[in-house]
Amino acid sequence: MEIQIKNRKAMRKLLIIVISLLITDSLFGQGYQWQAEVEKNDSSGFYKVDLNPSIVSKLNSQFYDIRIKDEKGTAIPYFLEKEPFSVTKRVFKEYQIIEKIKWRNGATVLVVENQHKDTINNIQLQIKNFDVRKRLELAGSDDYKNWYTIKENYTFRVADGQHTTSEVKSLNFPYTDYKYYRIVIYDWFSLPINVMKIGYYDSYKEEGKFTKLEHSTIERFDSVKTKETYIKVNFQEKPYFDKLVIKADEPTYYYRNAKICIQRKDKKGKTHYDVIDYITLNSNSDFTSYFSDFKYEDFYIIIENEDNPPLEKVSIEAYQLNRYLITHLELAKKYKLVFSNEEIQVRPNYDITHFKNKIRDDIPLLTTDNISTIRYKEKKKKTTSTLWMWSAIGVVALLLAYMSYKMISEMEKDK
Known part of the structure; x- marks a missing residue:
């Protein structure tokens, strides 16, 4: 009896090994699809x-x-x-130098025109390398006659561009929008420095480039009981979207609380909606929400209508960066x-x-x-899986026959 039990345990172990091999074969060797x-x-x-x-x-x-x-x-x-969702960039905008004169006291005067009266807070001077001390001042004017001081006592001590023959020096000041700017460089005790260009750096934000996702399906259900609209959005594959835009055409004015959810069912079969994000939809503008590689193929938008009629002509668009x-x-x-x-x-x-x-x-x-x-990958996978399956069945059959023979022999001996 003890031997029979041992044989049965051995058979179980063998079956587990064979099944593991079959599972392993089904998991590996898939290749690129x-x-x-x-x-x-x-x-x-x-x-x-x-x-x-x-x-x-x-x-x-x-x-x-x-x-x-x-x-x-x-x-x-x-x-x-x-x-990226957005990136801040800086661009150098060069001014035209409309006047360059030398005053009697030895100062060099440079006047540039801010043609469009842009609001700026810096002026950049590209200067040939030097190693002396220079004092500067800055003034502004709208009529080229009456000048108003902006900042005094700038000091440049050295210009030493790394691996270049020039360096960009900054004049920073409070925001202004004069049409003309006058830069005075005092050269009392030395020759003038060589100012090659004058301009300013303008910063702007550039939005990332998106592509709209296609082939989504939308289903909706308006619940009178809960006073909610359930909108199911389905993608055939993982969407990995980064931006979601929700629009509604009717009514003309609306303001609704809503939530983006994932549906799941518990062990008893009861449906639950796990909230990913709480949102507000209103008629002032289209709703836009940002995610990072949103991976769920199915999700729900649940809109709380309260005592209002449901929103009509609701459209949902998803975009990938x-x-x-x-x-x-x-x-x-x-x-x-x-x-x-x-x-x-x-x-x-x-x-x-x-x-x-x-x-x-x-x-x-x-x-x-x-x-x-990739068709040939699927064919190879099918052939390999078939060989493994029949080989495993053959091995199991032989081992079962052998184990049965051993068990019968042991039982005969016990008699």
Whole structure:
């Protein structure tokens, strides 16, 4: 009897091992499921490959499972870049020097015109390198006759541009909007310094570039009982959107509290709505909410109507911040992207990631085309799985026969 129990335990262990092998085979060997052709490049160099939403939505949540390959199937090093929501940029705007004279006391006078009367708080002077002490003052005028002081006793002690023959010096002051600015540089005890350009730095905010997501479906239900509108938004794949815009055309004036939720059911089958964000919809403007790679394929917008009629003609738009694959491509070679691979869970380790700041921002942009499934991968997977399955069944059958024989033999001995 004891031997029979041991044999049964051994059979259980064997079955567990075989099942584990079958499960392992179903999990691994998947390979890349999709591919897309990369637009032909016209020279060797660095390029941005645009990853449109149809590609991004097929990647895993870390965006690790994508590669770019050449005609021979060799993987090319790359790194991914995503547009920021916004970035503050500075641009140098040069003024025309309308007068440059020398006063009798030895001072150099420079007058520039702020043609559009922009409001500014700085003037930049590009000056040839020097190593002397200079005192400056700044005045402003709207009619070129009456001058008003802005700031006095600026001091420049040295201009030493790193690895260049000039340096930009700043005159900072409170915001003003004069049409003319007069800069006086006192040269009492030395020759004048060489002012090459005069201008100012203007700062502005540049919004990131978005792409609208397509192929979403919207269902709605107005509940009289709860006085709420339930709007279900469904995407066929993970949307990874960064911006959500909600619009309603009717009524003319409205102000409604709402929430963005994920639906789930508990063990008893009861439906719950987990709130991701509380929002307010009103007729003054379209509602815009920002996320970071929102991954849920299905979500709900629940609008509290109170005693008001439900909103009509509600539209919902989702947008992804643009993503790019940055890589170095060779002329006269064809490239393609392969992506969506369950086996890949870690970021590829390429040297190029250490040199991101060496690559210009204005490199050419390439698009992708002809997104298609990789058919041969599926065929290979099916054949391999079939062989494993029949082999495992054969092994189990043989072992069961052997174990049965052993058990019968032991039982005969016990008799």
